[in-house]
Amino acid sequence: MKKLIMFLAGLILVALMFGALLLSGAIYDTGNKVTVDTFFFQPNNLFYQRPGDLKSINDLSADQLRNMLLNKYITEYFYVTPDVEELTNRMEGKTALRKMSARKVFTYWFENVAPEIEEMTNQRMLRTASLVSVTPVPGSDKYWRVEYELKTWEKPNNLALSPVVRRGVLNMEIVFRQKLKEEINGRPIEYYLESGQDPVAVFGFGIQDITIQEE
Numbered sequence: 001m002k003k004l005i006m007f008l009a010g011l012i013l014v015a016l017m018f019g020a021l022l023l024s025g026a027i028y029d030t031g032n033k034v035t036v037d038t039f040f041f042q043p044n045n046l047f048y049q050r051p052g053d054l055k056s057i058n059d060l061s062a063d064q065l066r067n068m069l070l071n072k073y074i075t076e077y078f079y080v081t082p083d084v085e086e087l088t089n090r091m092e093g094k095t096a097l098r099k100m101s102a103r104k105v106f107t108y109w110f111e112n113v114a115p116e117i118e119e120m121t122n123q124r125m126l127r128t129a130s131l132v133s134v135t136p137v138p139g140s141d142k143y144w145r146v147e148y149e150l151k152t153w154e155k156p157n158n159l160a161l162s163p164v165v166r167r168g169v170l171n172m173e174i175v176f177r178q179k180l181k182e183e184i185n186g187r188p189i190e191y192y193l194e195s196g197q198d199p200v201a202v203f204g205f206g207i208q209d210i211t212i213q214e215e
Contacts, residue, residue: 062178063134069176069205071131073100074148077109080120080127082156087121090114096198102208113212124156137171143209146170171211177204 057065076090076097089095091114098106120127128151137143148170151163180202184192189202 066176074129078129082124096200099201105207105210126153143171146172173209175206
């Protein structure tokens, strides 16, 4: 009799375990319940660094558009990440920096600025660059005095250290037209954009000459 009771108890226990497995499988079966929700990550607490409404080129003044493109250029010119492949692409002229630079400007960057960036990249540093101000160079009708700011985190993975902040000045000969190009490499700009290339190339913007002054 005792053996019969133990046998029945074992069967009941097995049945309960099997039922529990079926129940948990039903609860956690998400194969047909997958949804994807899209979110923008807010990159900064400052309102002007949050994603905003899309704007037409006609909604921006000439100075606003020029300064946006200048900020993009300064970022490309100075920024550092611990990504060797990205720097290789930049040095090989595959990024927006080459598209916005005259040949002699890019050559100067490659010979004089890129080596420092390469050394910093190998040391796994991080550096950001941003535009501070743009003013005409006194006595010149084509050069602009562009002040920029660099923030450098010299030790990787150490958030306790504050960045080293430095400012400098670029004297830049800027070519700028407040309109989009109609063609790139003989084809409508739609082909260029749909291929995933950097949109900066579709603007009438470029740097013909540049000198760097440290302050």
